[in-house]
Amino acid sequence: xxYFDWELFWRYIWPPSAFQDPLLRAGLVVTIVxxxxxxxxxxxxxxxxxxxxxxxxxxxxWLADGYIWYFRGTPLLVQMSLLFFGLxxxxxxxxxxxxLGILTIxxxxxxxxLALAINEGAYMAEIIRAGIESIDPGQMxxxxxxxxxxxxxxxxxxxxQAARVIIPPLGNEFNNMMKTTxxxxxxxxxxxxxxxxxxxxxxxxxxxxFIAASLYYLALTTIWSFIQSRIExxxxxxxxxxxxxxxxxxxxxxxxxxxx
Amino acid sequence: MSAQPDxxxxxxxxxxxxxxxxxxVLKDVSLDVYKNEVVVILGPSGSGKSTFLRCINHLExxxxxxxxxxxxxxxxxxxxxxxxEDSEANIARQRAEIxxxxxxxxxxxxxxxLGNVIEAPIRVRGIPASQARAEGERLLExxxxxxxxxxxPNQLSGGQQQRVAIARALAMKPNLMLFxxxxxxxxxxxxxxxxxxxxELADEMTMIVVSHEMGFARAAAQRVVFMDKGQIIEQGAPxxxxxxxxxxxxxxxxxxxxx
Numbered sequence: 001x002x003y004f005d006w007e008l009f010w011r012y013i014w015p016p017s018a019f020q021d022p023l024l025r026a027g028l029v030v031t032i033v034x035x036x037x038x039x040x041x042x043x044x045x046x047x048x049x050x051x052x053x054x055x056x057x058x059x060x061x062w063l064a065d066g067y068i069w070y071f072r073g074t075p076l077l078v079q080m081s082l083l084f085f086g087l088x089x090x091x092x093x094x095x096x097x098x099x100l101g102i103l104t105i106x107x108x109x110x111x112x113x114l115a116l117a118i119n120e121g122a123y124m125a126e127i128i129r130a131g132i133e134s135i136d137p138g139q140m141x142x143x144x145x146x147x148x149x150x151x152x153x154x155x156x157x158x159x160x161q162a163a164r165v166i167i168p169p170l171g172n173e174f175n176n177m178m179k180t181t182x183x184x185x186x187x188x189x190x191x192x193x194x195x196x197x198x199x200x201x202x203x204x205x206x207x208x209x210f211i212a213a214s215l216y217y218l219a220l221t222t223i224w225s226f227i228q229s230r231i232e233x234x235x236x237x238x239x240x241x242x243x244x245x246x247x248x249x250x251x252x253x254x255x256x257x258x259x260x
Numbered sequence: 261m262s263a264q265p266d267x268x269x270x271x272x273x274x275x276x277x278x279x280x281x282x283x284x285v286l287k288d289v290s291l292d293v294y295k296n297e298v299v300v301i302l303g304p305s306g307s308g309k310s311t312f313l314r315c316i317n318h319l320e321x322x323x324x325x326x327x328x329x330x331x332x333x334x335x336x337x338x339x340x341x342x343x344x345e346d347s348e349a350n351i352a353r354q355r356a357e358i359x360x361x362x363x364x365x366x367x368x369x370x371x372x373x374l375g376n377v378i379e380a381p382i383r384v385r386g387i388p389a390s391q392a393r394a395e396g397e398r399l400l401e402x403x404x405x406x407x408x409x410x411x412x413p414n415q416l417s418g419g420q421q422q423r424v425a426i427a428r429a430l431a432m433k434p435n436l437m438l439f440x441x442x443x444x445x446x447x448x449x450x451x452x453x454x455x456x457x458x459x460e461l462a463d464e465m466t467m468i469v470v471s472h473e474m475g476f477a478r479a480a481a482q483r484v485v486f487m488d489k490g491q492i493i494e495q496g497a498p499x500x501x502x503x504x505x506x507x508x509x510x511x512x513x514x515x516x517x518x519x
Contacts, residue, residue: 141319142366146380146432147356149348156383160370 005208012199012212027195028216034113034191035178041117042177043170046124051154053129064125071122077183079119084111084187108189112181120177127169131162167235171228178220192216268295269328270436270466271316276325278311285311286322287490293436298467300477300498303487304513309470312487313438316468317358318351329436330357356384359429363441365421367413373400373424374409377431385432392431399427403457419450423457430461437461439469472517478502486510 011017012024019025052064071079084107087093095107135158143153182193196213200206271293278286285308293299303309314320316327318335326343327334334354336343368376377396381387387395400409403423413421422442429437439458443451455476461467462480471477477484478498485495486507494507505511 136366138362138364138366139368142360142362142368144352145317145319145355145358145360146428147352147384148380149352152383156379157368161368 002207005205008203008205009208009212012196012209013215018212021195021199023190023195023198024192027190027192030109030190031178031181031192032220034109034116034181034184034189035174038113038116038120038181039174039177041113042120042124042173043128045118045121046128049121049125050128050132053125054132068122068125071119076115076119076180077186080112080115080183080187083115084108087111106189108184108187109191112184112187112189112191116177116180116184120173123173124170127173128162128166131166132158134165135161164235168232171224171231175221175224175228178224179217182217269293270295270297270330271468272326272328273312273316274326274328276312276315276322276327278308278315278320278322278324285490286315288325289487289490289492290325291485291492293466293468295435295466296464297483298462298465298469298481299483299485300481301468301470301485301487302472302477302513304516306489307487308490309487310440313440313468313470316436316438317355317360319360321345329354352384356380356432357434357436359432359434359437361422361425361429361437361439361442363444365413365418365425365445367421367425367428369413372410372412373405373416373427376413376424377428380428381431396427396431399430400424402430403427404453417450418446419453422446422450422454426454426457426461435466437465437467439467439471441470441472443471443473474502474518486513488513 019028049064049067052060053068055061055064084095088095088107095111097107098105098110139157139161140153143157148157181191184191185194185197188194193213196209200209203209269292271291273289273291276286276289277284289308289312291299291312301309301313311320315322316329316334318327321335326336332354333346335346335351337346368379371379374393374396377399378389378392381392381395382389397406397409400406403426405420405423405427408416408420408424413424416424426442442458443454446454451473455473458467458469459476459480469476469481481498483495484498484501486493486501486505486509488509494501494505494510496506501510502514505514
């Protein structure tokens, strides 16, 4: 019969005691910051790829298609390893640490964030394109007939409307993103899961520690669900948009799909 | 004729041809429209009348021929005797001088009525927001919707939406207005309010209107153009056109829509 070490378990899920471990404290911050930065960059890459896919220039379409094909068709873990270890060994880019005042961003975190962002962009591209294509073509015609060029019409007329369609799946992508950052531990980026792995290497209590780790991620995604439903309610209220699933329904579904 | 048109040519279309794939939708269409003239284009569905209207502000490309608006060719440049597509910036600049009203209104649903009206003056013309707002409110008042300026399109009736759309087009101070079946998507009780606004405009604007509204054509048009199968079949002053059509196809069409 396995002896469950409650004392250790509580110590690791009760924040005041858990955060005495500097690795865990930093790990939580890294996980949150990396998620936000990677998702934001991913939206940027996705927007570029979506516009590329809809471009009238064949070169841009091929570029966007190739990007989406490769990054959706290969595992994120492989992409991340290729970027960090692969580029490192060629000395094309070594991912040196970046110092910002007292803050040091390790090469592993940079590479991991970039890999997450590039991978995410390939998924966001399809979400953004679907959002743009859901807008009645008459909107673009009306904008053009008023003398707007393509980019002005996109920014002021099409994208604000497409955002209403894009925001719900974007929220789900961010939910996934927070969980997927745990892959960064394979390139030794000091995020949340890395901190628990280090603790486990010291204490060898994988059952207690990894349950504790899972609860941190659950807390993050649950808080995000709250924020997400508030955002969606705000975006939807003006035009009496369709009813979103209720809060409880959303918590229990825990996001929509596994990590990419 | 209610008013003698000026001689200044606003739209000069010359042997315009257009294909949708193998379908020849415009066949050598030529038409001149003069300053302050109101031209109503009639024709059965599929006659090419809406397509022709959309070619005038280059929402549709043409395969052959020339269209000049305000003295400049629209959509194309002549280079070594061949036509090449004009730059996006040039096309946009010309479109800014051409107002267009669509069958399905195409208001921007994320903007209020006033927001719809002032968007292009501010973003395209660079007019200060306060000035654009003052002018926008005047325009909404003119179409009878001053009290609706803060409403979103989905809070307005079809007739109100179309009047906002007219105000939106007028806000750019165009010197030509195109109307693409502006009342076809409206419930019958709302057609009157839109036609009334258009009729007031007709006294001071150059207008090309694709519409089946005979009452409007008789009251406001200087010229009625009948199109069928991609060609202009007949044109003339409204009284003469409606009361003594020359062509058999015109008589047939008028017979159908008048009964």
